[in-house]
């Protein structure tokens with residue numbers, strides 16, 4: 289098997305890192321990544337946050353590829369990649385300070401996005417952050433013609449995928465106990481949404 293490679297990850301890793309540096313705290317101990325893909329983000333980001341154990345996850349078919357990146361990089365804080373399908377699996381039974389996900393909401397079906405946000409609400413405690421990177425629509429409009437084309441391309445491959453409305457994501461996050469801390473403009477018409485878990489009510 290050839291080591292997988294994502295050109296998009298190489299393009300977006302620097303701007304994402306700049307925001308992670310503002311958002312991840314020195315007191316944070318564990319980060320769960322959903323939809324880690326090739327594992328390139330974990331390999332690039334983890335060394336900048338040596339206080340953090342980084343837990344990469346994805347659907348089972350992606351685990352072998354990311355393991356190739358992790359075996360090569362030998363970064364002690366990156367944990368063994370595990371299968372986590374937000375439509376059927378729970379988070380590992382650990383306290384996570386941060387959940388990070390990049391370019392997953394437009395791939396996952398909307399019902400799975402909602403399951404994911406529900407899991408975030410169930411499993412994160414007050415002050416923990418959820419960081420969501422990717423393209424979103426605002427007030428029904430794509431943020432660029434290229435994103436409108438990308439949405440059509442996604443839907444031609446899978447009609448249930450597609451660029452999500454920020455308002456739908458935001459309403460679901462609020463419903464699940466989060467407040468939006470920041471909505472960063474990113475290169476190539478992407479966004480990075482930072483949410484904080486409000487007080488946990490059982």
Ligand SMILES: C[S@@+](CC[C@H](N)C(=O)[O-])C[C@H]1O[C@@H](n2cnc3c(N)ncnc32)[C@H](O)[C@@H]1O
Nearest residue numbers: 323324325347372373374375390391392395396
């Ligand atoms: C476009 S890739 C992004 C990968 C990586 N985060 C990146 O930025 O390059 C979308 C990822 O979401 C994952 N994914 C899709 N459905 C999922 C689900 N139900 N649960 C968890 N991950 C899922 C895919 O396997 C894939 O790795």
